[in-house]
Amino acid sequence: MQKLIQGIHEFQRSIFRPQRELFEKLASGQSPDTLFITCSDSRINPNLITQTAPGELFIIRNAGNIIPPHSPHVGGEAATIEYAVAVLKVKDIIICGHTHCGAMKAVVDPKGLEELPRVAAWLAHTEATRQIIREHYQHLEGHARITATVQENVLVQLEHLRTHPLVASRLAGGTLRLHGWVYKIETGEVFAFDPEQRQFVPVTEARLPAPPTPVSHFQSI
Structure with missing residues (x-):
């Protein structure tokens, strides 16, 4: 705890004071472009990885970077997505997984979850990921299997994201883009899913998904 307190003092002295104008501006509101x-x-720091300043990212964090599909049940993820899209009008949503993810290890090998019933219930939102790995990645073992799980889970959660009405509406209107990333802890690399190549490639090489063509209405038939 003492380390955290010392960190606050250092923040106020070395970070806040030189950027006081920025923080005073942020006090009046936020306008991030990205969710x-x-x-x-604890090894993941979105602002450090992307070198973004306060106010530039709206962030959701949970075990396994999971987004439950749209349902009548109101959860923190759904509420945050709704606010980000409807109020903040973010232009991009990124789902970023990472290597050596404990949640994804539990997806592959659920032993031990008996003592963690709430974690087990939360990971039920990765059932599609588990099925994909079971049916298509039997040839992989160990770290390679976990990495495949991380990647497939990002894609599954993107599909869940598309079930949220506001997200679907903004995608159809061409005002929102979705991105799937994986951060490699041991090298600092970030890989993005390239829809054309249908695989994860270095983020600097991936083609940004083009916004859908806006549709105002369909002709009557």
Whole structure:
């Protein structure tokens, strides 16, 4: 705890004071362009990875960077997505997984979840990921299997994201883009899913998904 307190003092002295004008401006409101959804893992720092300043990312964090599909049940993720899209009008949503993810290890090998019933219930939102790995990645073992799980889970959660009405509406209107990323802890690399190549490639090489063509209405038939 003492380290955290010392960190606050250092922040106020070395960070806040030189950027006081920025923080005073932020006090009047926020206008981030991006909703960044990632894992709660302490090794992940979205602003550090993307070199963004306060006010530039709206962030959701939870175990496994999971987005439950749209349902009548109101959860924190759904409420945050709704606010980001409807009020903040973010232009991009990124779901970012990471290597060595404990949640994804539990998806592959659920032993031990008996003592963690709430974690097990939360990971039920990765059932499609588990099925994909079971049916298509039997040839992989160990770290390679976990990495495949991380990647497939990002894609599954993107599909869940598309079920949220406001997200679907903004995608159809061409005002929102979705991105799937994986952060490699041990090298600092970030990989993005390229829809044309149908695989994860270095983020600097991936083609940004083009916004859908706006549709105002369909002709009567």
